[in-house]
Amino acid sequence: MNKRLLLTLAFAAGVGSMIGILNPNPVEARIKLATLPDREAVVVRFDNPNVVMVEEERTISLQKGVNNVDFSWAGTNIDKGSIIFRPADPAAKVEILSTSYPPGEAALTWQIAATEPASIKFRLSYLMANIQRETDYRMLVSKDEQTCTFKHYFKIRNWSGGRFATADFVTRDGKKFEKGLENGEAKRVMVNSWDKVKLTKEYVYDITRNYEGKVMTDYVLKNAKDIGLGAIPLEYGKVRIYQDDGNGTTAFTGEDWGRFTPIGDDMRLNIGIAQDIKIEMKKMTNDVQNRRGNVYDTDEVDEYEIKNFKDNESVVTLVLRVDGEWEMKNDSANFESFERIDNETIKFKVKAPAKGTPIKLKFHYQRKNVW
Amino acid sequence: MRTTLAILILVLASAPLCAKEELVTLPQRDSVQLTIYNSADLTLVRERRTLSFKAGDNRLQFSWANTLIDPTSVDFQAVGEAARAALDVADTSYPAESHEMLIWTIRAKSAGSHVVEISYFTSGISWGAEYTGMVNTSEDVMHLTGFVTVTNNSGEDYEDASVRLVVGTIHMVERIVDLAQPKSREKIPPTEAPDMDELRKMERQFPAEKGAGGGAGGMVRRKDIEKGTLSEYYIYAVEGQETIPTGWSKRLQSFSIAGVPLKTVYRLEPAKFGPSFTKVLEFKNDEEHKLGKEPLPDGLIRLYRDQGQGRLGFMGALASKYIPKKEEVKINVGPDAECTLAIKRISLKKKDLGFRNNWLVGWTMVEEFEMEVKNFRSRAVDIEIHRTMQGDFDFESAEKFEIHDATTRKVVFTLDANASRKLRYTVTTRQGENARK
Known part of the structure; x- marks a missing residue:
């Protein structure tokens, strides 16, 4: 009944000293006659935005009766409570009786009961800290700024103390790639590339984004199938933007956080x-009206003079803010639309007309019940 | 010997208490039972030993050096009618030279062997519950497994102990750990580097636990954990015996139930789930959900989603409080970027301005809000949104908002896959002297 064979599943990270028939190190002094089942089918999952989950398979030779299987992870950052150990085939005739945690060790021992001697494939899952992930994108915009090639990269940096000789890394959107990853190593992999993605270019004036009142150039990509994206939700990440200069090369035109x-x-x-x-803003009118005690209304006209020095007409978006209760007056003028x-x-x-011809947006509004 | 708890029969019964040259015998424990509480650092230990007594006074020394035993709780009882009739505790002495020792003078009517029970409280042994929920791909069914983990930091090894775990909150006026260490408030004894001989012995003994009975084909099966009630408490009795050396923890499966129906609701309910619109997985501890046989003690619930082919992905975890039978369980797995809520104020108007002496003393604000819920998932989702207002307000909406409480309105609906919905509502708030309440 009482098998003295201790199978040790050592996490392959600087734990060689823990494994052996008799380990003289008193800190790791439990007697272990160890066989080392290889890690098979290792999967590192990034489904959860905050934690990384590792799954691996090990084939363990069990004897009839009760077997003790050690798992140790010295030097790695495994969340002990998150460890799930189960036969890959739920119908396997084995039962995990208990889990014991020795004092002062990053280790545990499973007691596994088997009806007969057999090699059983087990699946082991756990959460692991210090595996960082990062998404970034590279966008190559066409000369006419109508379309782009949009490339999606996934970067992993492994500070966990563990090493992965080979593993399937699975991104949040289910994209899988197989790589090896040493401790301290980082790898960046292109996971998606979309061609001929339609983009929209906007000129935006918004002093909450640029307090100096400068006009910003934005590209807007709709994550939808009809513009060539829409396959997966796009993760937060840095987008580096390059443009085809028409001479067979590209130029870097900026970057932003997506x-x-x-x-x-x-x-x-x-x-x-x-x-x-x-764009230059002037307040043309600022009159107090309808004073009632300490309460009054105001009549205000803001004028935005827009000069477009480009050779082509451009549409400029102005995002403006007024606090409190207010309404726009009908004589506001010189805009295509408002929302x-x-x-x-x-x-x-x-x-905005081409070649510097100014246009003045008149924004006339009344603030009400100010005090 | 690591075990520091010892019972000695002092053969030279007539020697003075301070004599050191005592010849002693060391009776072994016949059995030991641990009743471990989770609401306080408290374990009741009952151990039985068979002792030989001579007629007349017998001195019995009980010592517990380097353990966390409460000296005030140590008790001696004879077991069985015959023993009770034959034995009498004449007195209990606490020697001046040691705070971790007592000596009973047991008066025996005649010479003979008897079973006695020694009980005491110790701190340093604890137990906790943990749960693992495996959620299916469509997030509507879960396989819930409960575990109990017993941790022994008491300084004493308990071998082949029967273990009972108490669920419930007991009232204590003093901490056992303080009673165990009245002088110096020492820390729990550190787990020393194990002695190799002792470890070899432990290794040999470790799997030899009793009680996990032979099943079909001779397979040792997992131990059952029997659940019973006692007054306001539930008692989990672990089948058979367990050996838990000091410094070790042991985790046992308490239950495993497949097919627990699960509901996913996206909620904005700041009073319970914080300020974010968040994904909440819900089930009930009742028969309808294949549970409800016992309360679920407080513990961490970890949820994993089936990613196909038996692979798992981590969803989230909740440090759950005690869940009585029939109680609902709501696990907040955090905001989900694939189902979003945006709320904006789309208009503000002030009316009914009241003045006294040309000074504003009352007004009414009418604010119109628009909520937009977007579901980017490829399945319909349930939504529940709570809005809480302040002061004297009226709430109006063409949508089916319900009154949740005096200040909170809620709306509950289902949103189709890849759909969005805008809901408008108006809040009219009377301020200053316009306020009626």
Whole structure:
């Protein structure tokens, strides 16, 4: 009944000293006659945004009766409580009786009962700290800025203390790639590439994004099938943007952080300042009206003079904010369209003529019940 | 010998207490039972030993050096009618030279062997529950497995002990660990580097635990954990005996139930789940959910999702409080970027301004809000959103908002796969002298 064969599943990370028939080191002094089943089918999963889960398979030769199997992970960052150990085939005629944790060791012992001698494949899952993941993108924009090639990279850095001779790494969107990864090593892999993705270019004035009032150039990608994306939610990550210069080479035109973009949502990327578009704001009217005790209304006109020094007409988006209770007056003028985003925010689209011909957006509004 | 707890029969019974040249015998434990509480650092130990007594006074020394035993709790009982009739505790002495020793004077009517029970409280042994939920791919069914882990840091090895675990909150006026170490409030004795001979012995004994009975084909089966009730408490009795050396922990499966129905609800409910719109997995500790046979003691619940072919992905964890029978369990697995909620104020108006002496003393604010829920998942999801207002307010909406409490309104609906829905509501708040309450 009482098998003295202790099978040791050592995590393959600097734990060689722990394994042996008799280990004289008093800290790791439990007697272990060890066989070392190889790690098979190792999978490192990044499904959860905060933790990394490792799954591996080991084929263990069991004898009839009760077998003790050791698992030790000295020098690695395994969350002890998260360890799940089970036969890969749920119908296997084995039963895990108990789990014991020795004092002062990164180790445990399973008691496994088997009806007959057999080699059984077990699956071992655990959460592991200090495996960092990072997503980044590379965008190659066409000369006419109508389309781009969008490449998605996944980078892993392994500080866990463990090493993976070979493993399947699975990204949050289920993309799988097989690599080896040493402790301290980082690897970056291109996991997706999409060609001819349609993009929209926008010139945006928004002093909450640029307090100097400079006009920003944004590319907007909709994560949707009809523009060539939409296959997976896009993870948060840095996007480096290059443009085809028409001479067979490319130039770097900027970078931005792309926020997590579910399917159907927009990813907005600021590539820099549009130097050829200038906007100057003046307050033309600021009158108090309708005073009642300490309460009054105001009549305000803000004028935005837009000069587009490009050779082509451009549409400029102005995102403006007014606090409190207010309404826009009908004589506001010189815009193509507007949208009240929320109570405080209004967005105008203005067509700016080419070659520096100014256009003045008149934003006339009344604040009410101010005190 | 690592075990520091010893019972000695002092043969030279007439020697003065301070005499050191005592010839002693060391009776072994026949059995030991541990009743471990999880709400306090407390374990009741009952051990039985067979002792030989001579007629007249017998001195019995009980010592517990380097353990965490409460000296005030140590008790001696004869077991069985005959023993009770034959033995009498004449007195109990606490020698001045040791705070970890007592001597009973047992008066025996005649010479003979008797079984006695020594019981005491010790700290340093604890148990905790943990749960693992394996959720299927469509997140509507879970396989829930419960575990109990017993940890022994008491300084004493308990071999072949029957173990009972108490679920419930007991009232204590003093901590056992303080009673065990009244002078110096020493720390729990550190686990010393193990002695090799002792370890060899432990290795030999370790698997030889009793009680896991032979099943079909001679397979040793997993031990059952019997659940019973006692007053306000539940008692989990582990089948057979366990050996838990000091410094070790041992985890045993308490139950394993497949097919527990599970519901996924996306919730904005700041009072319970914080300020974020979050994904909550829900089930109930009742028969309908294949549970409900006993309460679930507080412990960490870890959820894993089936990724196909038996592979798992980690979903999240919840440090759960005690879950009585019939109680609902809601596990917040965190915000999910694939189901989002945005709330914005789309208009603000002030009306009914009231003045006294040309000074504003009352007004009413009318605010219109728009919530947009987007479901980027390829399956329909259940949504529950709570909105809490302050002050004297009216809440109006064409949507089916319900009153949750005096200040909170909630709306519950199902959102189709890859769909979005906008809901509007208006909050009118009377301020200053306009407020009626």
